[in-house]
Structure formats: C-alpha cells, structure tokens
Amino acid sequence: MRTALVIGTGLIGTSAALALVSRGVTVHLSDHDPEQARTAAALGAGTDEAPDGPVDLAIVAAPPAHVAGVLADAMRRGLARGYIDVASVKGGPRRELEALGLDLTSYIGTHPMSGREKSGPLAATGDLFEGRPWVLTPTRDTDTEVLNLALELVSHCRAVPVVMDADAHDRAVALVSHMPHLVSNMVAARLENAEESAVRLCGQGIRDVTRIAASEPRMWVDILSANPGPVADLLSDVAADLEETVQALRALQSSDAAKRDVGAVGIEDILRRGKAGQVRVPGKHGSAPRAYEVVAVLIDDQPGQLARIFADAGRAGVNIEDVRIEHATGQQAGLVQLMVEPQTAPVLTAALRERGWSIRQ
Numbered sequence: 001m002r003t004a005l006v007i008g009t010g011l012i013g014t015s016a017a018l019a020l021v022s023r024g025v026t027v028h029l030s031d032h033d034p035e036q037a038r039t040a041a042a043l044g045a046g047t048d049e050a051p052d053g054p055v056d057l058a059i060v061a062a063p064p065a066h067v068a069g070v071l072a073d074a075m076r077r078g079l080a081r082g083y084i085d086v087a088s089v090k091g092g093p094r095r096e097l098e099a100l101g102l103d104l105t106s107y108i109g110t111h112p113m114s115g116r117e118k119s120g121p122l123a124a125t126g127d128l129f130e131g132r133p134w135v136l137t138p139t140r141d142t143d144t145e146v147l148n149l150a151l152e153l154v155s156h157c158r159a160v161p162v163v164m165d166a167d168a169h170d171r172a173v174a175l176v177s178h179m180p181h182l183v184s185n186m187v188a189a190r191l192e193n194a195e196e197s198a199v200r201l202c203g204q205g206i207r208d209v210t211r212i213a214a215s216e217p218r219m220w221v222d223i224l225s226a227n228p229g230p231v232a233d234l235l236s237d238v239a240a241d242l243e244e245t246v247q248a249l250r251a252l253q254s255s256d257a258a259k260r261d262v263g264a265v266g267i268e269d270i271l272r273r274g275k276a277g278q279v280r281v282p283g284k285h286g287s288a289p290r291a292y293e294v295v296a297v298l299i300d301d302q303p304g305q306l307a308r309i310f311a312d313a314g315r316a317g318v319n320i321e322d323v324r325i326e327h328a329t330g331q332q333a334g335l336v337q338l339m340v341e342p343q344t345a346p347v348l349t350a351a352l353r354e355r356g357w358s359i360r361q
Contacts, residue, residue: 001020001025001056001057001149001152001153001156002025002026002056003025003026003027003028003051003055003056003057004017004020004025004026004027004028004055004056004057004058004059004153005027005028005029005030005051005055005057005058005059005074005079005080006027006028006029006030006040006045006046006059006061007030007031007058007059007060007061007062007070007074008030008031008060008061008062008070009029009030009031009036009037009039009040009045009061009121010036010061010119010120010121010124011115011116011118011119011120011121011123011124011128012061012086012112012115012124012128013029013031013040013059013061013086013124014029014040014043014045014121014124015124015125015126015128015129015157016059016061016086016112016129016153016157017029017040017045017046017059017124018043018044018045018124018125018126019126019127019128019129019156019157019158020046020153020156020157021044021045021046021126022126023156025156026046026047027045027046027047028046028047028048028049028050028051028055029041029045029046029047029048030048030050034048036120036121039120039121039122040121040124043121043122043124045121045124051079054078054079054080054081055079055080055081056080056081056082056149057080057081057082057083057084057149057150057153058074058079058080058082058083058084059084059085059086059153060074060083060084060085060086060087061085061086062085062087063087063219063222063223064087064088064089064092064093064222064223064225064226064227065222065225065226067085067087067093068092068093068096068097068100071083071085071093071097071107072097072100072102075102075103075106075107076102080106081106081145081146081149082106082107082108082143082145082146082149082150083106083107083108083146084107084108084109084110084146084149084150084153085109085110086110086111086112087109087111087226088111088173088177088178088223088226088227089111089169089170089173089223089226089227090109090111090135090137090166090167090169090170091166091167091169091170092170092226092227093109093226094107094109094137094166104139104141104142105141105142105143105146106143106146107142107146108136108137108138108142108146108147108150109136109137109166110134110135110136110137110150110154111134111135111137111169111173112128112129112132112133112134112135112157112159113132113133113134113135113173113177114128114129114132114159115128116128119215119216119219127158128157129154129157129158129159130157130158130159131158131159131160132159132160133159133160133161133162134154134157134159134160134161134162135162135163135164135169136150136151136154136161136162136163136164137163137164137165137166137169138163139166170227170230171230173227174227174230174231174233174234175230175234178223178224178227178230178231179231179234179235179238180212181212181213181215181220182224182231182235183235183238184209184210184211184212184213185213187206187209187210187213188209188210188213191206191210203326204324204326241270244266244270245266245267245270247263247266248262248263248264248265248266248267248270249263249267250263251263251266252264252267290321291342292321292322292339292340292341292342293339293340293341293342293344293345294337294338294339294345295337295338295340295345295348295349295352295359296335296336296337296338296359296360297309297335297336297338297352297357297358297359297360298333298334298335298336298357298358298359298360299333299334299335299336299357300333301327301333301334306336309336309338309352309357312351312352312355312357313338313348313351313352315351316347316348316351316352317347318340318344318347318348318351319340319341319344320338320339320340321339321340321341322339323336323337323338323339324336324337324339325337335360
C-alpha cells in the first residue's frame, strides 16, 4: 500500500492515518467538516488535499448511520482500488450497499476493537490499535487484493486481525461493548442526583463500572441505532436477572427464615454466574486469564513516585504484569496495586520494603 484516503477524521480515522503515515504511506484526509480534516493534517496524519487519482485504499470512518452512503459515493466516484469501513456494526451497512446495487467485490467491512472515551482528531494516537483485535468480515465475493490491502492496514496499525461473519460480529459486539456501555450509563445515572456525601465515597469499583459512561452520547446514539436488535435482546436477559435479584434482595428483608434462605441462594447464584463469566474475559495480550498476586504500595501523590516503584521492581528482577491505582479521598495519596506472578510477590514485597516503601497487607 502506497496511498490511502481516510474519509472521516475523528478518533479512529485520524489514528489510522497517523499509523499509516508513520509507515511511509501517503495519506489523504477528507471530512464533512473541512476544519476537522485540517486539524488532523496539522497533527501529521496526512494532507487534506484531494488525491490526483484513485488511491490504493479508501478507509471510511464515518458514523454507522452514514457509512453506506459515504461508501456508495466513494465507490461510484472510483476513489480507490479497495474500500473498507471501520464502523462498529457490520451487517447493516453491507445490506444497505447491496440494496443500492453496488459491486462489493472491492469492499470489506472491518472494525478495530479499540477506542477512547474522548472523540475527535485531537484524541487520536498512532498506537491506538497496537495489540488490539481488528475484525475483518470478508465474503466469498471479496476480492483477494482488497482483503490483502485490509490486512496490510491492520499490520501497519500493529493490530491483530480476526476474521468473522458480519452478523456474528454484530451479536458479539452487542455482548462485549454495546450492552455493557448502556449498563455502565445506567449505573452512572444513579449518581447524577445522589447526595454529595454519598458521591464522595466513590472508590475504584464505581470508577471501573462507570468509566465508559464518559463517552460522547450522540456518538453512541448512532452506534446503538445501527445495532438495536441484538442489544435489546441482551438487555432483556439482563432485565430478567435484575428482576430476580430484586426479588432475592426483598426476600433477604423478610422476617421469615425460609424466605431469607431463598433470597441468599438467589444472590449467591447471580454472584456465582458473574464470577464464572468474568474469568472468561481474556487476560494479558489476549491470552487465557491468569491469577496474579497483588502487592499493594502506599504512595504520595507526587511526581516520580510511579517511576521509582517500577525502577525498584526492575532492580529486584520482578516483572509487573499489570497495575492499578486507587486514589485516596481527600488526601494527596493513593494505593498502587502491582500485579505480579505469585512466586515473585514475596521477592518484590521484601525489595520494596527494603527501599522504604509502605506495603499494605
């Protein structure tokens, strides 16, 4: 791939453009808002000047509701040898293109499974997709050259290609992305009018659950409008679980011991099922999840503290597999949770104590 055209210079489009430019590809940028394309160009994502002729690959990064229209326009104008989109739903846009009577041999739907709570070109980074799955949904009609161009794009972005059927993809993202996003927002909505004294007690748990609720609502209306059926089916199942959980909690309030026992069984069941589902979430680098030991270190909220901890861990010969930080309420301090292999936890604990760190048991 020598040339590309990115149509839609938001977070995903600009991030892909930055990755391609870093690999020596000449990238042209286009957007319905010319100022946004100019911003992306100023960030080094390419040029906002139109290409002289057809490019190798056109990447449509428009909202799902507009993908088919933008693709159809680009294909009719012959802007590229191959065409892809990066929308978060795949079945709908393809069916729309088929209904328009377009030759889809030069098209393949794709979806990079990566993003941020922020949107727009200023939120873009060239490493946004590194190590992340990038779904490709070819059909028997997809031209081999176009599939190879898409795979080259994924390689340039250092993502991991995953081939799926378009409708299977839509059901999958409803489960692992779209439905959780709505549930996160429902939990976060409970905080909107909560008393300040309650909100001040927020810890890492509520931060984890509500983090994705910070995303742009208008963008998510577009996404959910393109995949409403599978999401609604999943939320119906969640609603059934919620109703059973409510009934179990009400039973725990009863003065009848037998009812309380039934309630306890119901709560234990949902917690057990939740734990069984959580352990299926892929672990580091997409591998099977592994059990790590947590070494918790109290730190002051000052520059250089994390760097010192990582340096001291390195001197001890211990690899930190993952890290989480929980900030103390009303204090300039926090708790750093270092996830390490179980056999290295005593080594790290002893080394950090020796260097003056306060370890919480």
